[in-house]
Amino acid sequence: METRFDSTADAVASGLRDLIVSGELVSGERLVERDLAERFEVSRIPLREAIQRLAREGLVEIFRNRGAVVRMLSEQDVEELYGLRALLEGDAIFHSVKRIDDETLARAELVHRLLGEAAATQKQGELNREFHELLYGACGNARQLAAIRELRAQVERYERLQNTLLAGTPSFQHEHEAILEACLARNARSARALTVAHIDSARRIVLAVVERMAAQA
Template structure:
């Protein structure tokens, strides 16, 4: 029974995580247990466990009197997360480069090409995650990779939901090409520097898009 509850909780957590990333559950949304239990056709026990998982990941806040809400990240939160990502992802690719196989590099090159052809935010987000996952995995530190993806999950909604993201595809593709070229050359230092620069670009995009604007003011590139 306990394994069944854990499995159901994991499945519900995955669906909630996706709904938050895609903007179906925007920042500040109250997560009413009764409504969510009906929506996912589950009992409240695995639902509560799923909410606890997301709270641990930083996606949800649980308040004693208000219940659970989708966590809102302010500018300071975003800055802290991106600084951590630069450290962890830069280190991950630095350690991974000596262990990258020809097969992995070929797969990363294919994903890079497909990413340039992606026509939706959803497909772009899926391929972007795969590109980085392929290049980080050989770092050999499972706990580090786990933290990297938890941090990515926290900010993914801000990256994916900006209308400017698809417009920035060419710039991001150039940055991905630089990362991939450094990996193919076996240059770990250059791969780390290119990865950190890529994350700085993403941070600037999110900062420009999430900054307060007057009506009619365009999103900064």
């Protein structure tokens, strides 16, 4: 049974993760324990455990003298993360297409339409995540889905910095539509190839964001 400490640390980790992904805590920003403990109304013990968890996820970096800071991804980090995403997400959709039910596909179609209509960047991010999770969910591998979510969390803040990445970019909506059509046709090979190409498009845009941020640092 989960202890109260674990539950508190989970809640704080989730809250910190949201602050990082949304950009409220920016790359290179120091995590001040006193301020965060007051914000989340917790003691420093579960807060430190939450920070350790985010460090294991790659969102935070801990230095002996500086404490914890929001990690800035390098160009190599981006290449590695998106390489893994392409492998895991391509495989997930390949297996999911064979099992996904009509109700889930209908939900994915609705989310795709809502994404095209969304104006707020945060809402776009939520819908984009839901769209992919719906299409991967039937793959039958819970650990693989968890790994995909963790990898996505590490790069999502950079995707949100690039306002043209989601619904504002017609090519991304076209890519989503093509992936959805492949799923509706139960064409697993096409769905995998289109998903890998879609992730590579995101990789190129995020790489440009990271390069620009590094030049400004």
